[in-house]
Amino acid sequence: MSDLPVAERETRQRRAVLRVLRVSPHPLLPAELLAAARAEVPGLGLATVYRLLRRLLDQGMVQRVELPGEPARFQWAAHGHRHHFRCRGCGRVFELDYCPGSLQDWAPAGFRVEAHDVVLYGRCADCAGARLP
Incomplete structure (x- = not known):
């Protein structure tokens, strides 16, 4: 068992979501992120993606991109x-x-x-x- 708190464990789901965000050339809707991450983790669910995004936002690893009249998208924070x-x-x-x-x-x-x-x-x-x- 890992000594890391649950929010920081390096799960397959977390690794897949992080990889997709790092390589994406544009901000992603949660559903787009889910579809791309399912290539690595077929059983990944949308609720898990939202939980991971919330944690990654809190950790400063992801940025929320909000366009007028649009649902929030997310991008890798290191993109600046x-x-x-x-x-x-x-x-x-x-x-x-x-x-x-x-x-x-x-x-x-x-x-x-x-x-x-x-x-x-x-x-x-x-x-x-x-x-x-």
């Missing part, structure tokens, strides 16, 4: 501060490598910017090539 592109064709969300830096100059006089998040909307390369309406 990211902005996102949401495809209006297929609905996927992609991480952007560029950050405009401080946006303090955009704020009204006397206001202080504490954080920012930028979301671009349009069509990904696949959908733009397919010329979806």
Whole structure:
């Protein structure tokens, strides 16, 4: 038996979820994370994914990505501060490598910017090539 608390045990489920988050090029919905992790752990359930995400969030290993009007997605925290592109064709969300830096100059006089998040909307390369309406 492990000396680690239950929340920190390195279970097959935890390893699979961590691997999927580390390699994903974009933030994932819990259902997307579940589908990808089931390649390693076929019996993995959605409730377990949510429990693991909650623990990983508490440990600072995962970040919640919230887009207006969308359910929360999750990404590996080591990816750092990211902005996102949401495809209006297929609905996927992609991480952007560029950050405009401080946006303090955009704020009204006397206001202080504490954080920012930028979301671009349009069509990904696949959908733009397919010329979806």
